[in-house]
Amino acid sequence: MRPEGQRDDKPIRKLKQLPARHIMASGTPMCAGCGGLEAINEAYDVLGENTIFVNAAGCMTLLSIYPYTPFRGSWLYTAMAAAPAGAQGVRDALDVLAAKGKLDRDEDLEVVVLTGDGSAYGMGLSATSGALERDLDFLYICYDNEGYGNTGHQYSGATPHAARTATSRGEHGFGGYKKDLFSIWAAHRPAYVATALAAEPLDLAKKVQKAKQLKGPRLILALSPCPTGWDFEPRDALEMGRLAVETGVWPLKEYVDGVVTHTKVPKTRLPVERYLGRQGRFRHLFEPERDTGQLDEIQARVDAYWDAIER
Amino acid sequence: MKTASRILGTALFLDGFEVQDAPRYGAERRGAPIFAYVRADSREIHERGIIDRPDLVVVADDSLCQVPAAGVRLGLSAQTVVLIRSREDAATWRERLRVPGPMLVLPASSTDDDGGESLLGAECVGAAARLLGVVTRDSLKAATGQELERLPEEVRARNVRAALRVFDGHADHAGIVTGQPTLPLAAQEPPRWIDLQVESADVAAPTIHAGGTSVQVRTGLWRTMRPVVDHERCHRCHWMCALPCPDNALLVDDAGYPRVDLDHCKGCMICVAQCPFHVIHAVPEHEAQTAERAEAGDA
Ligand SMILES: Cc1ncc(C[n+]2csc(CCOP(=O)(O)OP(=O)(O)O)c2C)c(N)n1
Numbered sequence: 382m383r384p385e386g387q388r389d390d391k392p393i394r395k396l397k398q399l400p401a402r403h404i405m406a407s408g409t410p411m412c413a414g415c416g417g418l419e420a421i422n423e424a425y426d427v428l429g430e431n432t433i434f435v436n437a438a439g440c441m442t443l444l445s446i447y448p449y450t451p452f453r454g455s456w457l458y459t460a461m462a463a464a465p466a467g468a469q470g471v472r473d474a475l476d477v478l479a480a481k482g483k484l485d486r487d488e489d490l491e492v493v494v495l496t497g498d499g500s501a502y503g504m505g506l507s508a509t510s511g512a513l514e515r516d517l518d519f520l521y522i523c524y525d526n527e528g529y530g531n532t533g534h535q536y537s538g539a540t541p542h543a544a545r546t547a548t549s550r551g552e553h554g555f556g557g558y559k560k561d562l563f564s565i566w567a568a569h570r571p572a573y574v575a576t577a578l579a580a581e582p583l584d585l586a587k588k589v590q591k592a593k594q595l596k597g598p599r600l601i602l603a604l605s606p607c608p609t610g611w612d613f614e615p616r617d618a619l620e621m622g623r624l625a626v627e628t629g630v631w632p633l634k635e636y637v638d639g640v641v642t643h644t645k646v647p648k649t650r651l652p653v654e655r656y657l658g659r660q661g662r663f664r665h666l667f668e669p670e671r672d673t674g675q676l677d678e679i680q681a682r683v684d685a686y687w688d689a690i691e692r
Numbered sequence: 693m694k695t696a697s698r699i700l701g702t703a704l705f706l707d708g709f710e711v712q713d714a715p716r717y718g719a720e721r722r723g724a725p726i727f728a729y730v731r732a733d734s735r736e737i738h739e740r741g742i743i744d745r746p747d748l749v750v751v752a753d754d755s756l757c758q759v760p761a762a763g764v765r766l767g768l769s770a771q772t773v774v775l776i777r778s779r780e781d782a783a784t785w786r787e788r789l790r791v792p793g794p795m796l797v798l799p800a801s802s803t804d805d806d807g808g809e810s811l812l813g814a815e816c817v818g819a820a821a822r823l824l825g826v827v828t829r830d831s832l833k834a835a836t837g838q839e840l841e842r843l844p845e846e847v848r849a850r851n852v853r854a855a856l857r858v859f860d861g862h863a864d865h866a867g868i869v870t871g872q873p874t875l876p877l878a879a880q881e882p883p884r885w886i887d888l889q890v891e892s893a894d895v896a897a898p899t900i901h902a903g904g905t906s907v908q909v910r911t912g913l914w915r916t917m918r919p920v921v922d923h924e925r926c927h928r929c930h931w932m933c934a935l936p937c938p939d940n941a942l943l944v945d946d947a948g949y950p951r952v953d954l955d956h957c958k959g960c961m962i963c964v965a966q967c968p969f970h971v972i973h974a975v976p977e978h979e980a981q982t983a984e985r986a987e988a989g990d991a
């Protein structure tokens with residue numbers, strides 16, 4: 382048991398190797414049971430203290446409110462669409478300092494973009510694509526709570542079909558479909574792309590470790606069960622993540638060197654309604670009457686995804 | 693609270709008043725204090741914005757008094773009635789908050805007379821309506837029903853019952869809120885300017901070099917339920933409970949036992965759900981505090 386943080390780069394294989402105490406400090410203003418905060422906690426332990434976060438507007442920008450910060454090092458706030466551009470500036474500055482001999486190797490920082498899905502799937506996509514094009518050496522962590530959380534959970538490009546949001550209040554919820562950000566990134570042929578979530582800490586830690594060892598643009602896309610926006614009890618945050626994996630709604634996978642590998646394939650997938658039925662944002666699919674049409678459609682889409690993988 | 697303010701506003705409106713009601717949020721997030729304002733007058737209201745000289749302040753949860761951002765005492769005068777929902781008595785709160793005017797307590801309990809979960813918003817609005825003295829029982833009833841129209845019939849009915857029960861229970865204090873005359877512009881105090889010296893940036897806004905300063909923020913105040921670990925039955929598999937704690941509030945001691953950091957635990961109860969041996973129990977915070985006080989008294 383290591384007391385604080387992951388201090389060496391020994392390959393992570395077992396849950397027990399993960400630190401008992403996170404390096405991120407307590408006292409943040411995130412909601413009780415925030416699945417996004419937990420994912421960041423777990424990732425930060427592996428990244429270590431030599432990390433600078435470049436954070437676009439969203440829930441997590443409230444992590445650092447002067448003079449309080451849970452981080453051990455620097456943090457930079459950017460406009461919603463501009464975090465990858467901010468990361469470019471920071472990376473360049475570090476490189477310039479190193480080239481001038483003003484930065485020791487052990488002082489170098491891992492530049493990490495931290496944004497919600499509103500930025501990652503929508504507003505910030507152009508800046509992201511530009512950074513990928515320039516082969517910027519950075520890690521992008523997106524905590525995907527499937528909506529604009531900080532402003533009251535309006536829909537975003539990551540909102541799943543049929544979910545109720547502050548801007549999709551109609552009878553059938555959100556009419557669109559969740560964007561496939563994993564594939565959008567992979568199509569740019571970056572160094573690394575992975576999906577993850579806090580409920581699978583070992584899978585997440587391994588992926589962050591792998592990402593840390595690579596250079597170039599890298600993405601950790603973490604599904605982040607959000608009790609406030611999804612309407613479930615905070616205590617169920619991890620359970621919700623597990624159900625997302627076991628129903629096949631959130632495939633755990635990674636992309637390296639042009640190849641996509643699934644890191645965890647549920648042997649028998651649970652029906653999607655086990656996941657949907659636990660969240661208030663999908664209540665209208667079950668009450669007052671069962672919306673069989675929508676439920677079947679959602680199930681069919683998940684099945685089609687896995688059929689294509691398993692073929 | 694936003695809904696409570698709307699109910700009060702609608703009730704006043706039904707009784708013939710001009711009304712404004714508006715919520716104010718910082719972040720739309722659990723744990724952040726929220727404010728809701730109701731302004732009513734028999735004449736047209738020209739004032740806008742937040743209320744800085746309230747006639748009645750309703751504090752829905754007494755833990756807000758410890759949160760600076762909640763600003764519970766802002767604008768209190770000898771005419772302001774303060775109603776606070778608490779398990780402690782009015783004398784204690786008057787002393788603690790140094791309230792210059794009338795101070796009342798709305799007794800807090802976790803269940804209501806129907807045996808269901810207590811309906812905090814409905815209770816606050818029932819009391820507020822009675823203290824104002826100008827809202828009729830019928831309007832309160834109608835407004836509660838109207839504002840909760842989208843809720844299932846049974847939930848709406850419970851809210852109406854709760855609001856009316858508290859309304860009836862406060863007959864002794866009916867009309868205690870008198871209302872302060874609107875100050876003419878000339879009589880209003882100008883803002884008190886504080887001249888700041890021009891200082892260098894590192895003095896005026898010092899750079900924080902230390903990490904982890906957020907431990908100064910006591911998020912433990914948010915908690916309504918407390919996780920209590922039964923160490924005798926604990927198997928010390930702390931990676932099950934301490935690792936996934938989003939607030940890093942389960943500290944593992946040298947022997948491998950998880951210990952709850954009460955200053956920071958927000959009471960999400962993820963650890964309770966996670967423990968494979970079910971040895972972490974969820975205890976209502978007020979019960980845990982009462983037990984603690986009793987223990988301290990015995991010692
Ligand atoms: C250009 C711009 N538009 C709107 C906002 C207001 N705003 C602040 S946070 C936020 C929500 C961001 O959503 P997301 O990126 O999903 O992060 P989350 O809030 O869910 O953490 C919005 C819309 C902003 N800061 N900048």
Ligand code: SF4
Nearest residue numbers: 411412415440530607
């Ligand atoms: S709104 Fe959701 S994502 Fe934002 S802090 Fe709360 S739980 Fe976390």
